[in-house]
Amino acid sequence: MSLQRLAVTTPVEDLLEIIDRDGGLIVEGLFPREVIDRMRESVLTAAEDFSPGAATQGLGEEGKEFVGLNTVRFSSLGKMSDAYFDMLDNPTYAALADAILLPNCGSYWVNTGQAMLIGPESPAQPLHRDCENWPAMSMVNWPDGPELTLSAMIALDEVTEALGATRVIPGSHRWPDFADRGAPEMTVPAEMQPGDALVYTGKVIHGGGANQTSDRWRLAMHLSFVLGWLVPEESSAIDYTDEELAHRSPRVQRLLGHRSYDPSPHFGGGLWLRHVDLI
Ligand SMILES: O=C(O)CCC(=O)C(=O)O
Ligand SMILES: [Fe+2]
Numbered sequence: 474m475s476l477q478r479l480a481v482t483t484p485v486e487d488l489l490e491i492i493d494r495d496g497g498l499i500v501e502g503l504f505p506r507e508v509i510d511r512m513r514e515s516v517l518t519a520a521e522d523f524s525p526g527a528a529t530q531g532l533g534e535e536g537k538e539f540v541g542l543n544t545v546r547f548s549s550l551g552k553m554s555d556a557y558f559d560m561l562d563n564p565t566y567a568a569l570a571d572a573i574l575l576p577n578c579g580s581y582w583v584n585t586g587q588a589m590l591i592g593p594e595s596p597a598q599p600l601h602r603d604c605e606n607w608p609a610m611s612m613v614n615w616p617d618g619p620e621l622t623l624s625a626m627i628a629l630d631e632v633t634e635a636l637g638a639t640r641v642i643p644g645s646h647r648w649p650d651f652a653d654r655g656a657p658e659m660t661v662p663a664e665m666q667p668g669d670a671l672v673y674t675g676k677v678i679h680g681g682g683a684n685q686t687s688d689r690w691r692l693a694m695h696l697s698f699v700l701g702w703l704v705p706e707e708s709s710a711i712d713y714t715d716e717e718l719a720h721r722s723p724r725v726q727r728l729l730g731h732r733s734y735d736p737s738p739h740f741g742g743g744l745w746l747r748h749v750d751l752i
Contacts, residue, residue, distance in 0.1 A: 474643045475661050476671070485568045488672075492573070496646035497673025499663055503565060504627060508556045509668045513629040513692060515554030516588045523547050525592050530706075539599060541681065543592035549712045550586050550694070551729070557586060560627075560696060561725050569672060570623050570698045577619040577700055579736040583728045584622055584699035585706045591637040591691040595684040600642070600654045604675030607703055611675070615651045622675035624697035628665035636691040637684035638662040639671055646676035654678055665693075701734040702744055 477491045478499040491498040528546035529536040540546050551557040560566075561583070574581040584606075604611040604621045611621065626639045640660035648655075655678050662682055663671040673679060684691055699705050710730025718726050726732050733751050734744035743751060 476641060476643060476663055478669075481565055485565065485572065488565075488569060489572050492569070492672065492674060495643040496677030497641055497643070497671060497679070499665060499669055499671050500565065501666070501669050503625070503670040503672070504560060504563060504668045506668050508559045509627075509629055511556040512550070512554050512560070512694065513667070515556065516550075516590070516629060516692070516694065519547060519553045520545050520588065520590060539601075541591060541595050541598060543595045543684075544681070545590040545592065545690075546587055548585065548587045548707050548709075550588065551713060551717075558721055558725050561586075561728050562722055566625060566670070566672070566696075567724070573620050573623050573674065574698060574700055577621070578702055578734075579739050579741065580701040580727055580734055581698045582701050582705060582730055583707070583709045584624075584697040585695050586697075586709065587695045587707070589626075589681065589691075589693050589695050591681055591684045591693075593684055593687050593689060595637060595681075597637075597640065597657060597683040598681035600640075600657070600660070600678050600680040602645075602651075602654075602676055602678055603673075603697065606675075606699075606706055610703065612651055616647050616649065616676060619700075620674055620676070621703060622697055622699045623672070624675065624695065625670040625672045626663065627670045627694050627696060628667050628692070629694060630667055630692040632663070632665045632691055632693055634662040634664055634682060635685045636689060637682040638664045638691075639679055639693075640682045641671065641673065642678040645678035646674055648678075698728070702741065705730075
């Protein structure tokens with residue numbers, strides 16, 4: 474089985490059909506080259522201030538191994554590049570996230586916006602599902618329960634299998650056993666050109682690939698959203714001041730936690746209230 478690739482001009486309903494069938498797909502040209510070029514330049518400049526293996530996700534060595542001992546990761550991308558805000562407002566990615574997440578929440582927010590630069594001679598990342606961040610919720614009526622999160626791995630430069638393209642097990646979002654994470658030989662690589670994105674649900678098994686080169690870095694970033702009543706992986710809300718976001722779109726302000734959770738039209742309380750108001 475391979476990953477389906479469709480152009481960004483494909484009707485959103487057709488993209489959604491493939492995500493529903495396979496758990497993810499490659500959307501070619503999801504992000505315009507001009508936006509990607511700006512982001513790549515900013516990421517390359519910022520990367521000089523970060524050391525490989527410094528990031529962690531989870532406790533101890535396991536948390537470091539998960540993100541990669543020779544991988545450079547950093548977030549707060551809007552501090553480094555305006556291109557980040559353009560990406561948050563991308564109409565096709567927004568339409569996909571609306572369709573997949575809004576059945577289960579009034580509004581969603583950024584889960585992770587992170588540069589993920591896999592260094593030379595890195596082993597493959599452990600296979601996982603992104604919804605494992607919220608295990609109790611993920612296991613509710615698994616695999617038919619609510620979608621909690623939608624992710625995109627975005628190529629900032631050409632991403633090949635040898636450089637560590639993300640590996641996916643298409644169809645694994647439907648496997649009956651939540652604890653079954655499959656095996657590397659079941660995976661296929663998401664090879665991409667700059668601006669292409671692997672868009673996948675939190676339920677599908679995947680992981681960063683091994684960088685088999687001795688001297689080249691995989692230049693990619695991750696952008697994911699999560700239901701507005703769940704706590705995101707990254708604390709974006711406190712990375713930005715109100716002043717920094719004052720001229721951004723209402724969508725961007727909400728995605729970055731500078732507006733209240735909006736429950737409508739669902740039943741649900743007022744959450745993450747700004748000034749005790751549903752602004
Ligand atoms: O680096 C990659 O290709 C995938 C990263 C990933 O899936 C994660 O950290 O959750
Ligand atoms: Fe992941």
